Amino acid sequence: MSAAPAGGRIAATTAQSPLFQRLLAQRFAMLPPAVQRLHLKQGRASYHGEVQVERGTGGLSRLCAWATRLPPAGRGPVVVDIESEGACERWTRHIGGHAMRSRLWAADGLLCEQLGLVTFGFRLDVESASLTWTVARVRVFGVPLPVSMFARVAARESEVDGRYTFDVRAALPLAGDLVHYRGWLDVA
Numbered sequence: 001m002s003a004a005p006a007g008g009r010i011a012a013t014t015a016q017s018p019l020f021q022r023l024l025a026q027r028f029a030m031l032p033p034a035v036q037r038l039h040l041k042q043g044r045a046s047y048h049g050e051v052q053v054e055r056g057t058g059g060l061s062r063l064c065a066w067a068t069r070l071p072p073a074g075r076g077p078v079v080v081d082i083e084s085e086g087a088c089e090r091w092t093r094h095i096g097g098h099a100m101r102s103r104l105w106a107a108d109g110l111l112c113e114q115l116g117l118v119t120f121g122f123r124l125d126v127e128s129a130s131l132t133w134t135v136a137r138v139r140v141f142g143v144p145l146p147v148s149m150f151a152r153v154a155a156r157e158s159e160v161d162g163r164y165t166f167d168v169r170a171a172l173p174l175a176g177d178l179v180h181y182r183g184w185l186d187v188a
Contacts, residue, residue, distance in 0.1 A: 032159035051078035051183035
């Protein structure tokens, strides 16, 4: 299988290929250049941009947000540090004085992400020149939860005016809206 990196060359997808390229295989070439650049970088990288965060206000919403270490509401700068080491990546999103950390790896064809007490398994796809993340599996303390509870949890990465953009929403039954954050990063 192969994918075209941002420079347009065809590169073989191997076990040593970057995480997202491995999971998407040939579909990786369908991503816009800014999204490819962010996901092809190996080692350590730091990206700067702007973010707007909206948070749910109910008690259960706040508890769920705490359990997954979601960022506070507000608008301002964001710094995303990504460290790729071997088969996993560690992301730290610095938003409003808050650090939201997660660990990502591949398992069973899914992108797995551990956020606080919760581990998600996302199915990645490319739709309308965007990378989409759809929940396919959820575990809390290793205990599986019904995926149907997470039908309103999703992320989208794309490119607007040459910038990498992101849009992440999370809402749950009974708890309502947990978070909606969106913005851009400079990945030149």
